[in-house]
Amino acid sequence: MKILVAGGAGFIGSHTVVELIGAGHEPVIMDNLYNASREVLSRIRTITGREVPFYQTDIRDREGMEAVFQAEKPEAVIHFAGLKAVGESVRRPWEYYDNNITGTLTLVDVMRKNGCKNIIFSSSATVYGDPAFVPITEDCPKGQCTNPYGWTKSMLEQVLGDIQAADPEWNVILLRYFNPIGAHASGLMGESPNGIPNNLMPYVTQVAVGKRDRLHVFGDNYDTPDGTGVRDYIHVVDLAKGHVCALKKLAPGSGLSIYNLGTGHGYSVLDIVKNFEEATGVSVPYVIDPRREGDIATCYCSAEKAERELGWKAQFGIREMCEDSWRWQKNNPDGYESAT
Ligand code: NAD
Numbered sequence: 001m002k003i004l005v006a007g008g009a010g011f012i013g014s015h016t017v018v019e020l021i022g023a024g025h026e027p028v029i030m031d032n033l034y035n036a037s038r039e040v041l042s043r044i045r046t047i048t049g050r051e052v053p054f055y056q057t058d059i060r061d062r063e064g065m066e067a068v069f070q071a072e073k074p075e076a077v078i079h080f081a082g083l084k085a086v087g088e089s090v091r092r093p094w095e096y097y098d099n100n101i102t103g104t105l106t107l108v109d110v111m112r113k114n115g116c117k118n119i120i121f122s123s124s125a126t127v128y129g130d131p132a133f134v135p136i137t138e139d140c141p142k143g144q145c146t147n148p149y150g151w152t153k154s155m156l157e158q159v160l161g162d163i164q165a166a167d168p169e170w171n172v173i174l175l176r177y178f179n180p181i182g183a184h185a186s187g188l189m190g191e192s193p194n195g196i197p198n199n200l201m202p203y204v205t206q207v208a209v210g211k212r213d214r215l216h217v218f219g220d221n222y223d224t225p226d227g228t229g230v231r232d233y234i235h236v237v238d239l240a241k242g243h244v245c246a247l248k249k250l251a252p253g254s255g256l257s258i259y260n261l262g263t264g265h266g267y268s269v270l271d272i273v274k275n276f277e278e279a280t281g282v283s284v285p286y287v288i289d290p291r292r293e294g295d296i297a298t299c300y301c302s303a304e305k306a307e308r309e310l311g312w313k314a315q316f317g318i319r320e321m322c323e324d325s326w327r328w329q330k331n332n333p334d335g336y337e338s339a340t
């Protein structure tokens, strides 16, 4: 199937492109490169032996996207394109609503005008807010988001659901990701954050490689076994494979579906430090800092619905997640910038 991968040069998108090729699909990447590097295209070529068509196009650029749809005629879109830095979204809400909401509305309009009504959307565990219960199932009520980024995900779920309800020709899958970490086993692709990493694993690997002194653990007084925050970390390659499985579900008449993609296991911040040290033999010094505003204590899912209905289950454990994150960081200390 020809699939337009919006945001396909980013962390999760690039790994998904590789898995799509492995499964016999024809991905086309559309990305404005706001948070990605062209270098990823050559890494994809090295891993897969395939040259993937690439368009440097913004999802708010109607004419640019129209040209891509005319040229490529995709059957489905996997939509990763968005801004995702939680703290930045609090400081720059307009930019987040414009990029994520205006962008998605424009993308969806161009899709329907071109007769493409199949979309898989990157949503997030953040839509559950402070979850009403764990493990979180898909029917757990959505919660109050603590930042504009989270609201864009929650609102876009509503938008896509309403569009599907009004026009049953649409097939919409909302994938709620938990915490993707890890990297491609080749060490050629991974997460390449700009500046100070917001997320735990890139910070851990930057401490391990000597770019930062120590990890700052945000709070050790949560109601969790060791007091630090508990999350459901999932290997990015497993997450990518989840999209390949979801594509099979995008059949005519499939309507609207929602799936959690996680492992179902919760690890604390200190569990991650310990597992990383054991898997890599590299020590990660840390200090305990105050809690980070907006953080919750515990978030992990039940991924049983995805297993039952998509035939998907995460294969990699925390050891592989740590080993692969480390291989990527060690081989590319400055991310894709190391190669340019
Ligand atoms: P990423 O920043 O690496 O990838 C997003 C890509 O979209 C980037 O390559 C960026 O350049 C591109 N992009 C952004 N705005 C665009 C626009 N207006 N037009 C075209 N391209 C644009 O992020 P990621 O971690 O790969 O996340 C992918 C998606 O999954 C995002 O929508 C994110 O919100 C969502 N998500 C991520 C996580 C996570 O922890 N990484 C968790 C839940 C959901």
Ligand code: UFG
Pocket: 084, 086, 124, 125, 126, 177, 178, 179, 180, 198, 199, 200, 201, 203, 216, 217, 218, 219, 228, 229, 230, 231, 269, 292, 295
């Ligand atoms: N943490 C630290 N130090 C750091 C970074 C994080 O102690 O330097 C802690 C956090 O307090 C939290 C845990 O590590 O307890 C995980 O934090 P992340 O920032 O890696 O991930 P979050 O769960 O806060 O959020 C991430 C994405 C969101 C997404 C959410 C659920 O940033 O966009 O996962 O998918 F919505």
